[in-house]
Amino acid sequence: xxxxxxxxxxxxxxGVQALRSLDLHIEAGEQVAIIGPSGAGKSSLLNVLATGLxxxxxxxxxxxxxxxxxxxxxxxxxxxxxxxxxxAPPLPPRQRVITAVLAGxxxxxxxGKSLLNLVHxxxxxxxxxxxxxxxxxxxxxTQCQQLSGGQLQRVGIARVLYQAPEVLLADEPVxxxxxxxxxHTLKVLxxxxxxxxxxxxxxxxxxxxxxxxxxxxxxLRDGQILFDLxxxxxxxxxxxxxxxxxxxxPSPPPVLPLSVQIPRC
Numbered sequence: 418x419x420x421x422x423x424x425x426x427x428x429x430x431x432g433v434q435a436l437r438s439l440d441l442h443i444e445a446g447e448q449v450a451i452i453g454p455s456g457a458g459k460s461s462l463l464n465v466l467a468t469g470l471x472x473x474x475x476x477x478x479x480x481x482x483x484x485x486x487x488x489x490x491x492x493x494x495x496x497x498x499x500x501x502x503x504x505a506p507p508l509p510p511r512q513r514v515i516t517a518v519l520a521g522x523x524x525x526x527x528x529g530k531s532l533l534n535l536v537h538x539x540x541x542x543x544x545x546x547x548x549x550x551x552x553x554x555x556x557x558x559t560q561c562q563q564l565s566g567g568q569l570q571r572v573g574i575a576r577v578l579y580q581a582p583e584v585l586l587a588d589e590p591v592x593x594x595x596x597x598x599x600x601h602t603l604k605v606l607x608x609x610x611x612x613x614x615x616x617x618x619x620x621x622x623x624x625x626x627x628x629x630x631x632x633x634x635x636x637l638r639d640g641q642i643l644f645d646l647x648x649x650x651x652x653x654x655x656x657x658x659x660x661x662x663x664x665x666x667p668s669p670p671p672v673l674p675l676s677v678q679i680p681r682c
Contacts, residue, residue: 419443419444419445419447419479419583419584419616420441420442420443420466420478420479420584420616420618421441421442421443421476421477421479422440422442422465422466422475422476422477422478423440423475423476424438424439424440424474424475424476425438425439425440425441425465425474425475426438426439426472426473426474426475426640427458427461427465427470427472427473427640428473429461434640435458435461435462435640436458436462436465436472436640437639437640438474438475438641439462439475439640439641439642440642441635441642443616443618444616445614445616446610446615446616447616447617447633448607448610448611448616448617448618448630448632448633449617449618449619449631449633449634449635450618450620450621450627450628450630450631450633450634450648451463451618451619451620451621451635451637452620452621452622452627452634452635452636452637452659453637453643453659453660454638454659454660454663455663457637457639457640458637458639458640459588459589459620459637460504460588460589460620461640462620462637463501463586463588463618463620464588465477466479466499466584466586466618467496467499467501467586468484468485468492468495468496469501472485479499479584480495480498480499480584482495493524496524497525498582498583498584499582499583499584499585499586500521500577500580500582500584500585500586501577501586501587502570502573502574502577502585502586502587502588502590503573504570504588504589504590504592505566505569505570506569506572506573506576508561508569508572508573510560510561511560511561511562512560512561513557513558513560513561514544514548514553514556514557514558514560514561514572515538515541515545515557516534516535516538517561517572517573517576518544518547518548518572518575518576518579519534519538519539519543519579520534520576521547521576521578521579521580521581522579522580525580541557543579544557545557547575547576547578548571548572548575550575550578550605550609551571551574551575551602551605552571552601553568553571553572553575556572566593567591567594567595567598569593570590570592570593570594570602571594571602573590574587574590574602574605574606578609581613582615583615583616584615584618585606585609585610585616585617585618586618586619587606587617587619587620588620589620589621589622590602590603591603591621591623591626592622596623596626599623600626600629600630603619603626603630606619607630607631619631624656627648628651632647632648633645633646633647633648634646634647634648634651636651636655636656636659638659643655643659644659
């Protein structure tokens with residue numbers, strides 16, 4: 418079992434309860450999409466899985482370890498095996514793209530090697546190959562401040578691909594991309610996960626993309642799992658219940674007929 422949560426709850430410092438006694442089990446190599454309305458707890462769940470947030474209650478196991486029973490050093494080693502793609506990647510504006518991508522290995526490199534990489538990129542071919550998968554090979558030496566939002570998201574993804582983690586968590590990784598580019602980018606993520614036996618969990622705003630690219634869909638609302646089903650079993654009634662009373666949220670697209678769905682990873 419790669420990811421295992423038993424009755425996990427999380428309350429933020431402002432008193433908002435993000436997760437409520439949540440049970441979740443994800444096997445090694447699975448590709449799972451998490452959908453749900455704004456404020457459902459999707460980002461909080463991914464940050465708990467990434468060991469960035471400590472649950473208030475319950476048990477969390479990641480890659481066979483209980484992260485909050487480990488020492489700080491052991492927990493850092495565990496985190497090096499987990500990749501997290503942020504919706505808005507925390508990239509310094511003046512940092513070059515190559516440096517941003519190679520930073521994916523900081524958790525595996527020593528301090529000296531990491532500092533050297535800041536002034537002299539240590540693996541130009543590796544960074545170029547990761548960017549090429551996302552059609553960004555020509556941006557290798559561009560400053561991050563010169564990129565669009567969608568390009569920045571792809572640089573963040575390239576960094577995690579270069580990191581080569583065992584668990585890849587992606588928080589709204591394509592929200593700044595147009596539908597065609599978003600679909601292509603998710604295809605790259607899923608192909609990478611399949612080729613390298615990586616466990617992939619992504620939160621997505623676009624229901625149609627989740628259904629098209631992932632075989633397992635988790636519907637999250639108010640910090641609880643409303644459904645956990647194969648994509649082919651998710652119907653309009655379940656989506657209506659998931660997004661009920663979300664006046665500011667566009668209606669989720671209808672479930673695509675299986676005959677026209679894009680092949681999943």
